[in-house]
Amino acid sequence: MATSQEKKKPSNNDLHGTRRKHPITVDGVLLDGPLNDSKGGEQFVQDAFQIILEEAIRKGTDASEQVCEWKEPDELRALLDLDLVDAGEPHEKLLERCQDVIRYSVKTIHPRFYNQLFAGLDHHSLVGRYITETLNTSQYTYEIAPVFVLMEEVVLKKLCELIGWKNCDGLFCPGGSMSNMYAMNVARYKLFPEIKKQGLWEVPRLAIFTSEECHYSVTKGAAFQGLGTDSVYVVKADERGRMIPKELEEQIFIAKSKGAVPFLVNATSGTTVFGAFDPLPEIADICEKQGIWLHVDAAWGGSALLSRKHRHLLTGIERADSVAWNPHKMLQAGLQCSAFLLKDNTDLLKKCHSANASYLFQPDKFYDICYDTGDKSLQCGRKVDCFKLWLMWKAVGTQGLEERVDRAFACTRYLVNEMKERAGFRLLMEPQCVNVCFWYIPPSLQGKEETPDFWKDLGKVAPFIKERMVKQGTMMVSYQQHGTNVNFFRQVLISSQVSLDDLDFFMDEIERLGSDFQPQ
Numbered sequence: 001m002a003t004s005q006e007k008k009k010p011s012n013n014d015l016h017g018t019r020r021k022h023p024i025t026v027d028g029v030l031l032d033g034p035l036n037d038s039k040g041g042e043q044f045v046q047d048a049f050q051i052i053l054e055e056a057i058r059k060g061t062d063a064s065e066q067v068c069e070w071k072e073p074d075e076l077r078a079l080l081d082l083d084l085v086d087a088g089e090p091h092e093k094l095l096e097r098c099q100d101v102i103r104y105s106v107k108t109i110h111p112r113f114y115n116q117l118f119a120g121l122d123h124h125s126l127v128g129r130y131i132t133e134t135l136n137t138s139q140y141t142y143e144i145a146p147v148f149v150l151m152e153e154v155v156l157k158k159l160c161e162l163i164g165w166k167n168c169d170g171l172f173c174p175g176g177s178m179s180n181m182y183a184m185n186v187a188r189y190k191l192f193p194e195i196k197k198q199g200l201w202e203v204p205r206l207a208i209f210t211s212e213e214c215h216y217s218v219t220k221g222a223a224f225q226g227l228g229t230d231s232v233y234v235v236k237a238d239e240r241g242r243m244i245p246k247e248l249e250e251q252i253f254i255a256k257s258k259g260a261v262p263f264l265v266n267a268t269s270g271t272t273v274f275g276a277f278d279p280l281p282e283i284a285d286i287c288e289k290q291g292i293w294l295h296v297d298a299a300w301g302g303s304a305l306l307s308r309k310h311r312h313l314l315t316g317i318e319r320a321d322s323v324a325w326n327p328h329k330m331l332q333a334g335l336q337c338s339a340f341l342l343k344d345n346t347d348l349l350k351k352c353h354s355a356n357a358s359y360l361f362q363p364d365k366f367y368d369i370c371y372d373t374g375d376k377s378l379q380c381g382r383k384v385d386c387f388k389l390w391l392m393w394k395a396v397g398t399q400g401l402e403e404r405v406d407r408a409f410a411c412t413r414y415l416v417n418e419m420k421e422r423a424g425f426r427l428l429m430e431p432q433c434v435n436v437c438f439w440y441i442p443p444s445l446q447g448k449e450e451t452p453d454f455w456k457d458l459g460k461v462a463p464f465i466k467e468r469m470v471k472q473g474t475m476m477v478s479y480q481q482h483g484t485n486v487n488f489f490r491q492v493l494i495s496s497q498v499s500l501d502d503l504d505f506f507m508d509e510i511e512r513l514g515s516d517f518q519p520q
Contacts, residue, residue, distance in 0.1 A: 040091065043091070044091050044094070044095075047091070047095055048095060048098055051095060051098050051099055051102065052098075052102070055099060055102045055103065056102045056107075056109075057109075057121070057123075057126075059107075060102075060107040060109045060110055060121070061107075061109050061110065061111065061121055061497055062110075063110070063111050063112060063499075063501070063502060063505075065107070065110070066107075066473030066474070067106065067107050067110045067112055067113050067473050067474065067475055067476050068104075068105070068106040068107065068470065068473050068476065069103060069104055069473055070470050070471045070473060071104060076104060079100065079104065080097075080100055080101070080104070106476065109121035109495075109497070110497075111495055111497035111498050111499065111502045112474065112475035112476070112502055112505065112506065113475070113476050113495070114475065114476065114477040114478075114491050114492050114493065114506070115476040115477055115478045115492075116478070116492070117272065117300055117326075117329045117492055117494075118328055118329050118332075118335060118494075119332070119492065119494050119495040120332040120494060120495030120496050120497055120498075121332070121495075121497065122332045122333065122334065122392050122496075124391050124392045124394075124395040124396075125332065125333050125334040125388040125389070125391060125392040126334060126388075127391065128334075128387045128388035128389075128390070128391040128392065129334055129388050131387065132148075132383070132384040132387050132388070135384075137384060138374075138380075138381045138382055138383075138384075139152065139172070139373075139374070139382040139383065139384050139385075139386075140360065140372070140373070140374025140375075140377070140380065140381070140382055141360065141361070141371075141372040141373075141374055142367060142368075142371035142372055143365065143367075143372070145384065146371075148384045148386060148387060149371050149372075149373060150371075151386050151387060151390050152171070152172060152373070152384075152386040153373075154390070155339075155386045155389055155390050155393075156168065156169075156170045156171070156172075156339060156341065156386075158393075159325060159339055159341055160341055160343075162305040162306065163305065163317055163318055163320075163323055163341065164317065164318030165318060165341075165343050167343075167345040168341060168342060168343055168344075168345055169341075169342040169344060169345050169347070169348065169349050169376075170339055170340050170341040170342050170349075171339075171340055171349065171373065171376055171377055171382075172337065172338060172339055172340075172382075172385040172386055173338045173339070173340050174336055174338070174379075174383070174385075175326075175336055175338050176215065176217065176297065176299030176300075176324050176326045176338050177215070177217035177220065177221070178338070178340075178378075179297075179299065179324035179325075179326075179338050179339065179340040180215065180217045180218060180221055180266065180295070180297055180299075180324050181217065181220075181221040181224060181225065182322075182340045182349075182378070183264065183266070183293075183295035183322045183324065183340065184208065184221050184222070184225055184227075184264055184295075185225060185352060185353075185378075186322065186342065186344075186348060186349060186352050187263055187264040187293035187295065187321070187322070188203075188206065188225070188263055188264070189348070189351070189352040190293065190344075190348060190352075191261075191263050191293070193351070196352065200226050200227075203261075204259070204260070204261045205231070205258075205259060205260045205261065206227055206231055206260060206261050206262075206263050207231055207232075207233055207252075207255035207260040207261065207262045207263065208222055208227070208231055208232045208233065208263070208264050208265075208266065209232075209233045209235055209248055209251055209252060209255075209262065209264070209265045209266065209292075210232060210233075210234065210235065210243075210265070210266035210267075210268075211234070211235050211236075211237050211241075211242075211243035211266075211267070211268055211271070211278060212234050212235065212236060212237050213237045213241045213242075213243075213268065213271040213272075213273070213274065213276055214266055214268050214271070214297065215268070215271075215272055215297055215299070218232060218266050218297075219232050231260070233251040233252075233254065233255055234251075235247045235248045235251050237276070239429070240274070240276055240429060240432065241271050241273070241274035241275075241276030241429075241432075242276045242277065242278050242279060243267060243268070243278040243279065243283065245279060245282040245283055245285075245286060248265065248283060248286055249286055252286070252290060252292075262290060262292050263292060263293060264292065264293045264294075264295055265283060265286070265287050265292050265293070265294050265295070266295050266296075266297055267280055267283050267294065267295070267296050267297070267320075268296070268297045268298075268301075269296055269297065269298035269300075269301040269302060269304075269313065269314050269317065270298060270299070270300030270301020270302070270304075270433050271300070272300065273435065273437065273480065273482055273490060274428075274429065274431075274432070274433075274435060274437060275300065275301065275431055275432050275433025275434065275435035276432055276433075277301055277313045277314065277432055277433070279316075280296065280314065280315060280316030280317055280319065280320070281315060281316035281319070283316075284316050284319035284320070288319075293321045293322070294319065294320045294321050294322075295320065295321060295322045295323070295324070296314075296317050296320040296322070296323045296324070297324050298314065298317065298323050298324060298325050299324045299325060299326040299329065299338065300326065300329055300330070300433070301313060301314065301330075301433055302314070302323065302324075302325035302326070303325070303327065303329065303330035303331050303401075303405055304330075304405060304433070305317070306331075306398065306401045306402045306405050307402050307405040307406050307409070308402070309406055309409070310405060310406070310409055313432065313433070320343065321342070321343050321344070322340065322341060322342050322343065323339075323340075323341045324338065324339070324340055324341075325338070325339045325341060326338045326339075327339070327389050329494065330404070330405060330408060330434070330494050331389070331392075331401055331404060331405075332392075332404065332494065332495070332496060333388050333389045333392055334388050336383075336385060337385045337386075337388060337389050338385070349376040350375055350376045353375065353376055353377060353378055354375040354376070355375065356375065357375075357380075360372075360374065360380075361374070361375055404494075404496055407496065408434045408493050408494045409433075409434060411434070411493045411498055411503060412431055412433075412434045412436060412493050414500065414503060415436055415491065415493065415503050415506070415507075416430070416431060416436060418503070418504070418507060419436075419438060419507065422507060422511075423446060424440055424441045424442065424443070424446060424511065424514075425438055425439075425440060425441075425507070425510075426438060426439045426440075426441060428485065428488055434492060434493045434494060435490055435491070435492055436489075436490070436491040436492075436493065437488055437489070437490050437491075438488060438489055438491070439458060439461070439462075439486075439488045439489070440461055440462070440465065440489065440510050440511070440514050441458065441461070442461055442514040442515065442516075442517040443515060444517055444518050444519060445457060445458060445461075445517075445519070453519075455486050456486070457519040457520075458486055458487075459481070459486030459487045460487070460517075460519075460520070461487070461514055461517055462479035462487040462488060462489055463479065463487060464513075464514065464517055465510060465513045465514045465517075466479055468513045469509065469513055472513075474509055475505075475506060475509060477489055477490070477491050477492075477506075478490050478492075489510075491506070
């Protein structure tokens with residue numbers, strides 16, 4: 001006998017509706033069935049996935065393949081035929097286009113890609129991205145994204161627990177820069193809630209404090225929010241790149257003497273270049289004493305919280321008011337996956353950002369509207385970034401994520417020890433994180449007196465080697481000038497695909513590519 005639930009279940013006819021016997025044309029447009037060719041589309045997806053699997057995933061993670069096939073812009077533009085046309089192209093041609101896109105793109109999942117603070121491939125996270133792209137939903141209401149609203153809540157709570165918070169709030173953002181800007185906006189609203197309605201005219205001049213080694217999003221955020229870049233007081237860092245607490249106190253005093261109101265200190269856990277960790281306990285003491293919001297930009301170094309060996313680098317982070325953390329970096333969750341985490345759980349995010357759009361956040365819905373989290377965000381449409389991290393976490397567990405962090409630090413230690421045994425490699429400093437900053441001194445400069453001319457010539461070595469490695473496609477690593485330091489390499493080691501052979505190859509290749517460098 002059928003249950004009451006089974007009786008209520010609609011039949012196929014109910015779901016599909018009444019089929020019309022004759023097609024209908026409206027304004028000259030035939031409305032007979034879907035516009036798209038579903039079978040053809042499914043076949044295209046199937047064929048495209050085979051290309052993705054072979055060309056992007058298998059070859060992209062194969063150390064014997066090139067990291068990139070370099071082409072100059074004009075040449076690449078001609079090869080790709082980027083112009084858009086009036087008539088659509090056949091599937092076969094489109095599949096060729098897909099192959100070309102993969103072929104000429106940089107393989108950031110390659111084990112010899114060390115150029116950014118993201119790298120490597122997690123297959124489970126990748127599947128998570130496939131699914132969310134296919135479902136094509138937005139993370140703003142329970143009505144449209146029931147699974148992902150609940151999932152985001154769980155993932156954010158777990159991240160907060162790792163920080164050391166029992167209660168928290170937060171959301172996933174489109175990158176660490178936006179997470180830092182959220183911190184500024186919420187901290188400002190907390191101090192002057194009237195600013196939301198009355199604007200900057202009704203509040204005094206405000207001041208932000210951050211290390212000279214901070215991420216550039218701090219000054220960008222100050223400009224974007226109408227505070228002006230002059231409102232950012234830059235605090236000196238020590239020789240290791242860490243904010244000096246006494247200098248912070250001095251800058252706060254200077255700001256107050258000018259009539260500004262200090263409202264936010266941005267501390268960094270894992271600076272972009274050196275991977276430095278600011279001394280959070282001392283900074284937190286100052287913030288508590290002065291009544292200033294403490295935000296920790298842990299976009300890069302936050303994942304060390306998963307490691308029992310290395311979480312000491314973030315000692316004191318539990319005292320922060322807000323934290324930015326990017327799992328798409330060291331954890332390899334895939335771009336983009338950035339969390340803004342807030343210790344306050346009094347709905348401060350929603351109070352700060354809500355606009356109560358009646359067409360989206362109706363107050364009389366048939367479910368608990370506390371699950372409509374979209375009004376906490378500055379965005380309306382918001383991609384589902386929690387699923388890729390959740391699925392990866394489910395696959396490998398907290399222990400598996402800890403192993404990734406520990407392995408990245410172990411690879412760093414191996415590389416540093418090996419560099420110390422090779423002539424020509426010179427570290428700028430012992431790494432605090434997994435950033436290895438070094439110069440390569442080619443044979444033509446080895447043993448020479450380190451005069452200004454020597455350093456001028458050495459500054460040309462990294463660009464010389466970088467050009468060769470990119471054009472030959474063997475690997476990719478970044479370089480930069482920094483302060484008074486001439487160009488040096490910044491090697492970043494996070495990819496789980498990296499082996500000791502890759503690390504040995506890296507040093508051998510630097511030596512090979514720079515062996516014939518001659519000062520000009």
